[in-house]
Amino acid sequence: MQAVQITEFGGPEVLVPAEVPMPAPGEGExxxxxxxxxxxxxxxGWREGKRGGTPPLIDRTEGAGTVAALGAGVSGLAEGDRVAxxxxxxxxxxxxxxxPAFRVVKLPDEMDFGTGAALMLQGFTAHYLVRSSxxxxxxxxxxxxxxxxxxxxxxxxxxKAQGARVLVxxxxxxxxxxxxxxxxxxAILYDEVDxxxxxxxxxxxxxxHAVYDSVGAATWEGSLKALRVRGKVAYFGAAxxxxxxxxxGILASLGSLSVIRTTLRDYVRDAEEIDWRAGEMxxxxxxxxxxxxxxxTYPLAEAGAAQADMQGRRTSGKLLLKP
Numbered sequence: 006m007q008a009v010q011i012t013e014f015g016g017p018e019v020l021v022p023a024e025v026p027m028p029a030p031g032e033g034e035x036x037x038x039x040x041x042x043x044x045x046x047x048x049x050g051w052r053e054g055k056r057g058g059t060p061p062l063i064d065r066t067e068g069a070g071t072v073a074a075l076g077a078g079v080s081g082l083a084e085g086d087r088v089a090x091x092x093x094x095x096x097x098x099x100x101x102x103x104x105p106a107f108r109v110v111k112l113p114d115e116m117d118f119g120t121g122a123a124l125m126l127q128g129f130t131a132h133y134l135v136r137s138s139x140x141x142x143x144x145x146x147x148x149x150x151x152x153x154x155x156x157x158x159x160x161x162x163x164x165k166a167q168g169a170r171v172l173v174x175x176x177x178x179x180x181x182x183x184x185x186x187x188x189x190x191x192a193i194l195y196d197e198v199d200x201x202x203x204x205x206x207x208x209x210x211x212x213x214h215a216v217y218d219s220v221g222a223a224t225w226e227g228s229l230k231a232l233r234v235r236g237k238v239a240y241f242g243a244a245x246x247x248x249x250x251x252x253x254g255i256l257a258s259l260g261s262l263s264v265i266r267t268t269l270r271d272y273v274r275d276a277e278e279i280d281w282r283a284g285e286m287x288x289x290x291x292x293x294x295x296x297x298x299x300x301x302t303y304p305l306a307e308a309g310a311a312q313a314d315m316q317g318r319r320t321s322g323k324l325l326l327k328p
Contacts, residue, residue, distance in 0.1 A: 008099035014054030017309035030076035040118040043067040044324040067125035069118040089121035100328040107276040123323040131160035133272035139239035143168030145214040153180035201230035222246035234260035298322030
Protein backbone atom coordinates (compact mmCIF):
# COMPACT_ATOMS: atom_id res chain seq x y z
CA MET A 6 0.00 0.00 0.00
CA GLN A 7 0.97 3.65 -0.35
CA ALA A 8 2.57 5.25 2.72
CA VAL A 9 5.06 7.89 3.78
CA GLN A 10 7.96 6.67 5.91
CA ILE A 11 10.40 8.39 8.23
CA THR A 12 13.59 7.01 6.68
CA GLU A 13 15.83 8.55 9.34
CA PHE A 14 15.34 11.17 12.02
CA GLY A 15 15.67 14.73 10.79
CA GLY A 16 13.93 17.49 8.85
CA PRO A 17 10.88 17.32 6.56
CA GLU A 18 13.02 15.79 3.80
CA VAL A 19 13.20 12.45 5.67
CA LEU A 20 9.48 11.86 4.99
CA VAL A 21 9.65 9.70 1.86
CA PRO A 22 6.82 8.01 -0.10
CA ALA A 23 7.06 4.21 -0.08
CA GLU A 24 5.15 1.04 -0.85
CA VAL A 25 4.74 -1.02 2.32
CA PRO A 26 2.81 -4.19 3.23
CA MET A 27 -0.86 -3.84 4.09
CA PRO A 28 -1.36 -4.09 7.88
CA ALA A 29 -3.73 -6.70 9.27
CA PRO A 30 -5.92 -6.02 12.31
CA GLY A 31 -5.02 -8.02 15.39
CA GLU A 32 -7.35 -9.07 18.16
CA GLY A 33 -9.44 -6.10 19.28
CA GLU A 34 -8.29 -3.97 16.35
CA UNK A 35 -9.89 -2.34 13.32
CA UNK A 36 -8.38 -1.82 9.87
CA UNK A 37 -9.37 1.58 8.48
CA UNK A 38 -9.10 2.59 4.83
CA UNK A 39 -8.10 6.22 5.24
CA UNK A 40 -9.81 9.02 3.38
CA UNK A 41 -7.65 11.57 5.20
CA UNK A 42 -4.90 11.55 7.80
CA UNK A 43 -4.52 14.45 10.20
CA UNK A 44 -1.25 16.36 10.71
CA UNK A 45 -0.24 17.47 14.21
CA UNK A 46 2.77 19.08 15.88
CA UNK A 47 3.42 15.82 17.71
CA UNK A 48 4.14 14.22 14.32
CA UNK A 49 7.16 16.50 14.00
CA GLY A 50 8.47 15.15 17.29
CA TRP A 51 8.35 11.62 15.91
CA ARG A 52 10.08 12.73 12.71
CA GLU A 53 12.86 14.39 14.71
CA GLY A 54 13.42 11.34 16.92
CA LYS A 55 12.22 13.00 20.12
CA ARG A 56 9.56 10.39 20.83
CA GLY A 57 11.37 7.11 20.26
CA GLY A 58 10.98 4.48 17.59
CA THR A 59 13.45 3.17 15.03
CA PRO A 60 13.30 4.16 11.32
CA PRO A 61 11.91 3.30 8.92
CA LEU A 62 8.51 3.96 10.43
CA ILE A 63 5.23 5.59 9.47
CA ASP A 64 4.28 8.83 11.18
CA ARG A 65 1.08 9.02 13.21
CA THR A 66 -1.57 9.55 14.85
CA GLU A 67 -5.10 10.15 13.57
CA GLY A 68 -7.28 9.63 10.57
CA ALA A 69 -10.77 9.17 9.21
CA GLY A 70 -12.19 6.78 6.65
CA THR A 71 -14.13 3.54 6.41
CA VAL A 72 -13.77 0.26 8.27
CA ALA A 73 -12.08 -2.23 5.93
CA ALA A 74 -11.74 -5.22 8.28
CA LEU A 75 -12.28 -6.24 11.90
CA GLY A 76 -9.96 -8.19 14.14
CA ALA A 77 -11.15 -10.97 16.43
CA GLY A 78 -13.35 -9.90 19.31
CA VAL A 79 -14.45 -6.55 17.88
CA SER A 80 -18.13 -5.67 18.30
CA GLY A 81 -20.18 -2.55 17.65
CA LEU A 82 -18.48 -1.83 14.33
CA ALA A 83 -18.95 -3.23 10.83
CA GLU A 84 -17.13 -3.11 7.52
CA GLY A 85 -18.08 0.06 5.68
CA ASP A 86 -18.74 2.14 8.81
CA ARG A 87 -17.57 5.74 8.53
CA VAL A 88 -15.16 6.32 11.41
CA ALA A 89 -12.38 8.46 12.84
CA UNK A 90 -9.72 7.65 15.42
CA UNK A 91 -6.76 8.88 17.43
CA UNK A 92 -4.13 6.21 17.92
CA UNK A 93 -0.94 6.97 19.89
CA UNK A 94 1.03 4.59 17.70
CA UNK A 95 2.85 4.93 14.40
CA UNK A 96 0.86 4.40 11.24
CA UNK A 97 -1.56 7.05 9.88
CA UNK A 98 0.46 8.55 7.01
CA UNK A 99 -0.76 5.73 4.79
CA UNK A 100 -3.66 4.38 2.76
CA UNK A 101 -4.65 1.96 5.55
CA UNK A 102 -4.03 1.87 9.29
CA UNK A 103 -4.94 -0.36 12.21
CA UNK A 104 -6.26 0.95 15.49
CA PRO A 105 -7.56 -0.51 18.76
CA ALA A 106 -11.34 -0.67 18.39
CA PHE A 107 -12.02 1.25 21.61
CA ARG A 108 -10.30 4.30 20.08
CA VAL A 109 -12.49 4.28 16.96
CA VAL A 110 -15.64 6.44 16.89
CA LYS A 111 -18.45 6.36 14.35
CA LEU A 112 -18.95 9.64 12.54
CA PRO A 113 -22.36 11.25 12.07
CA ASP A 114 -23.63 10.47 8.58
CA GLU A 115 -23.58 14.13 7.62
CA MET A 116 -20.02 14.83 8.86
CA ASP A 117 -17.18 14.90 6.33
CA PHE A 118 -13.99 12.94 6.98
CA GLY A 119 -11.82 16.06 7.32
CA THR A 120 -13.94 17.39 10.16
CA GLY A 121 -13.97 13.97 11.78
CA ALA A 122 -10.17 13.74 11.70
CA ALA A 123 -9.82 17.27 13.10
CA LEU A 124 -11.94 16.32 16.10
CA MET A 125 -9.60 13.50 17.10
CA LEU A 126 -6.21 14.50 18.55
CA GLN A 127 -6.83 18.24 18.40
CA GLY A 128 -10.51 18.01 19.25
CA PHE A 129 -9.98 15.63 22.14
CA THR A 130 -7.15 17.86 23.40
CA ALA A 131 -9.31 20.98 23.29
CA HIS A 132 -12.17 19.14 24.97
CA TYR A 133 -10.20 17.71 27.87
CA LEU A 134 -8.52 21.06 28.54
CA VAL A 135 -11.71 23.12 28.58
CA ARG A 136 -14.08 20.49 30.00
CA SER A 137 -11.89 18.46 32.37
CA SER A 138 -8.34 19.34 33.41
CA UNK A 139 -8.90 23.11 33.63
CA UNK A 140 -12.65 23.30 33.20
CA UNK A 141 -14.11 26.60 32.07
CA UNK A 142 -17.03 28.02 34.02
CA UNK A 143 -19.65 30.39 32.65
CA UNK A 144 -18.64 34.01 33.15
CA UNK A 145 -14.90 33.32 33.37
CA UNK A 146 -12.32 34.90 31.08
CA UNK A 147 -9.62 32.68 29.61
CA UNK A 148 -6.57 33.20 27.39
CA UNK A 149 -5.74 30.54 24.80
CA UNK A 150 -2.41 30.72 23.01
CA UNK A 151 -2.37 29.98 19.26
CA UNK A 152 -6.10 30.52 19.09
CA UNK A 153 -6.28 30.11 15.30
CA UNK A 154 -4.52 26.74 15.25
CA UNK A 155 -5.99 23.26 15.18
CA UNK A 156 -6.48 22.89 18.95
CA UNK A 157 -7.15 26.58 19.48
CA UNK A 158 -10.02 26.91 17.03
CA UNK A 159 -11.88 24.04 18.69
CA UNK A 160 -11.12 25.14 22.26
CA UNK A 161 -12.37 28.67 21.56
CA UNK A 162 -15.73 27.35 20.42
CA UNK A 163 -16.16 24.83 23.24
CA UNK A 164 -15.29 27.52 25.79
CA LYS A 165 -17.80 29.92 24.24
CA ALA A 166 -20.44 27.21 24.42
CA GLN A 167 -19.62 26.96 28.14
CA GLY A 168 -20.34 30.67 28.54
CA ALA A 169 -16.76 31.95 28.85
CA ARG A 170 -15.16 35.12 27.55
CA VAL A 171 -12.26 34.02 25.34
CA LEU A 172 -9.07 35.92 24.54
CA VAL A 173 -6.50 34.41 22.17
CA UNK A 174 -2.98 35.10 20.98
CA UNK A 175 -2.26 34.91 17.25
CA UNK A 176 0.59 35.72 14.89
CA UNK A 177 -1.12 37.74 12.16
CA UNK A 178 -4.08 39.96 11.35
CA UNK A 179 -5.48 37.17 9.17
CA UNK A 180 -5.40 34.74 12.09
CA UNK A 181 -6.91 37.39 14.37
CA UNK A 182 -9.83 37.82 11.99
CA UNK A 183 -10.36 34.07 11.83
CA UNK A 184 -10.27 33.70 15.61
CA UNK A 185 -12.89 36.41 16.01
CA UNK A 186 -14.99 34.83 13.28
CA UNK A 187 -15.25 31.59 15.28
CA UNK A 188 -16.11 33.38 18.51
CA UNK A 189 -13.01 34.80 20.21
CA UNK A 190 -13.85 38.01 22.04
CA UNK A 191 -10.40 39.50 21.44
CA ALA A 192 -7.28 38.48 19.53
CA ILE A 193 -3.85 39.66 20.70
CA LEU A 194 -1.00 39.82 18.18
CA TYR A 195 1.88 38.49 20.25
CA ASP A 196 4.57 39.88 17.92
CA GLU A 197 3.26 43.43 18.27
CA VAL A 198 2.27 43.82 21.93
CA ASP A 199 3.01 42.34 25.34
CA UNK A 200 0.24 39.76 25.50
CA UNK A 201 0.19 39.66 29.31
CA UNK A 202 -0.30 43.41 29.54
CA UNK A 203 -2.95 43.26 26.82
CA UNK A 204 -4.82 40.50 28.68
CA UNK A 205 -4.78 42.57 31.87
CA UNK A 206 -6.03 45.64 30.02
CA UNK A 207 -8.86 43.60 28.54
CA UNK A 208 -9.87 42.44 32.04
CA UNK A 209 -9.74 45.80 33.77
CA UNK A 210 -6.38 44.99 35.34
CA UNK A 211 -7.63 41.81 37.02
CA UNK A 212 -6.10 39.20 34.71
CA UNK A 213 -7.66 36.05 33.30
CA HIS A 214 -8.96 33.02 35.19
CA ALA A 215 -6.94 30.54 33.12
CA VAL A 216 -4.26 30.42 30.43
CA TYR A 217 -3.91 27.44 28.08
CA ASP A 218 -0.29 27.25 26.91
CA SER A 219 1.21 24.86 24.37
CA VAL A 220 3.99 27.24 23.33
CA GLY A 221 6.23 26.81 26.36
CA ALA A 222 9.46 28.75 26.84
CA ALA A 223 8.52 31.79 24.75
CA THR A 224 5.22 32.45 26.53
CA TRP A 225 5.69 30.94 29.98
CA GLU A 226 6.58 34.07 31.96
CA GLY A 227 3.86 36.08 30.26
CA SER A 228 1.28 33.38 30.88
CA LEU A 229 1.86 33.66 34.63
CA LYS A 230 1.70 37.45 34.50
CA ALA A 231 -1.61 37.36 32.62
CA LEU A 232 -3.39 35.52 35.45
CA ARG A 233 -5.58 36.97 38.15
CA VAL A 234 -5.24 35.93 41.79
CA ARG A 235 -5.77 32.15 42.11
CA GLY A 236 -5.58 31.75 38.35
CA LYS A 237 -4.40 28.60 36.58
CA VAL A 238 -2.07 27.77 33.72
CA ALA A 239 -2.85 24.59 31.81
CA TYR A 240 0.47 23.72 30.17
CA PHE A 241 0.08 21.07 27.46
CA GLY A 242 2.98 21.49 25.05
CA ALA A 243 6.29 23.16 24.32
CA ALA A 244 6.40 24.24 20.68
CA UNK A 245 9.08 26.85 21.47
CA UNK A 246 10.99 24.65 23.91
CA UNK A 247 10.45 23.46 27.49
CA UNK A 248 9.73 25.89 30.30
CA UNK A 249 12.68 26.72 32.60
CA UNK A 250 13.09 25.25 36.05
CA UNK A 251 11.25 27.35 38.60
CA UNK A 252 10.82 27.78 42.34
CA UNK A 253 7.20 26.92 43.14
CA GLY A 254 7.25 29.69 45.71
CA ILE A 255 6.99 32.14 42.81
CA LEU A 256 3.42 30.95 42.28
CA ALA A 257 2.49 32.14 45.76
CA SER A 258 4.12 35.53 45.28
CA LEU A 259 2.21 36.06 42.03
CA GLY A 260 -1.17 35.45 43.65
CA SER A 261 -1.48 31.80 44.71
CA LEU A 262 -1.39 30.58 41.13
CA SER A 263 -1.78 26.96 40.02
CA VAL A 264 0.02 25.14 37.22
CA ILE A 265 -0.94 21.80 35.70
CA ARG A 266 0.87 19.79 33.03
CA THR A 267 -1.36 17.36 31.20
CA THR A 268 -1.30 15.05 28.21
CA LEU A 269 -4.12 13.65 26.09
CA ARG A 270 -3.58 9.94 26.74
CA ASP A 271 -4.66 10.33 30.37
CA TYR A 272 -8.00 11.83 29.32
CA VAL A 273 -9.02 9.23 26.72
CA ARG A 274 -8.34 6.09 28.73
CA ASP A 275 -11.33 4.01 27.68
CA ALA A 276 -14.19 3.81 25.19
CA GLU A 277 -16.65 5.47 27.57
CA GLU A 278 -14.54 8.60 27.96
CA ILE A 279 -13.71 8.74 24.24
CA ASP A 280 -17.38 8.39 23.27
CA TRP A 281 -18.38 11.11 25.76
CA ARG A 282 -15.84 13.59 24.42
CA ALA A 283 -16.63 12.81 20.78
CA GLY A 284 -20.37 12.90 21.46
CA GLU A 285 -20.23 16.37 23.02
CA MET A 286 -18.23 17.71 20.09
CA UNK A 287 -20.51 16.07 17.54
CA UNK A 288 -23.54 17.65 19.26
CA UNK A 289 -21.94 21.10 19.19
CA UNK A 290 -21.11 20.59 15.52
CA UNK A 291 -24.71 19.58 14.70
CA UNK A 292 -26.00 22.63 16.56
CA UNK A 293 -23.75 24.95 14.57
CA UNK A 294 -21.70 25.87 17.65
CA UNK A 295 -18.52 24.13 16.49
CA UNK A 296 -17.12 24.80 13.03
CA UNK A 297 -13.85 23.39 11.74
CA UNK A 298 -11.58 25.24 9.35
CA UNK A 299 -9.54 22.96 7.14
CA UNK A 300 -6.42 24.97 6.42
CA UNK A 301 -5.08 22.83 3.58
CA THR A 302 -5.24 19.27 2.26
CA TYR A 303 -1.97 17.93 0.83
CA PRO A 304 -1.39 14.78 -1.25
CA LEU A 305 0.08 12.07 0.96
CA ALA A 306 3.39 12.24 -0.91
CA GLU A 307 3.75 15.90 0.16
CA ALA A 308 3.78 15.12 3.88
CA GLY A 309 7.20 16.74 4.24
CA ALA A 310 5.98 20.02 2.75
CA ALA A 311 2.92 19.92 4.99
CA GLN A 312 5.01 19.52 8.14
CA ALA A 313 7.38 22.27 6.98
CA ASP A 314 4.43 24.64 6.54
CA MET A 315 3.13 23.78 10.01
CA GLN A 316 6.55 24.13 11.63
CA GLY A 317 7.07 27.47 9.87
CA ARG A 318 3.79 28.85 11.28
CA ARG A 319 2.51 29.44 7.76
CA THR A 320 -0.86 27.81 8.37
CA SER A 321 -4.08 28.16 10.30
CA GLY A 322 -6.78 25.59 10.89
CA LYS A 323 -6.46 21.86 10.37
CA LEU A 324 -3.95 20.32 7.96
CA LEU A 325 -4.75 17.01 6.28
CA LEU A 326 -3.08 14.42 4.04
CA LYS A 327 -5.02 12.69 1.26
CA PRO A 328 -3.86 9.15 0.34
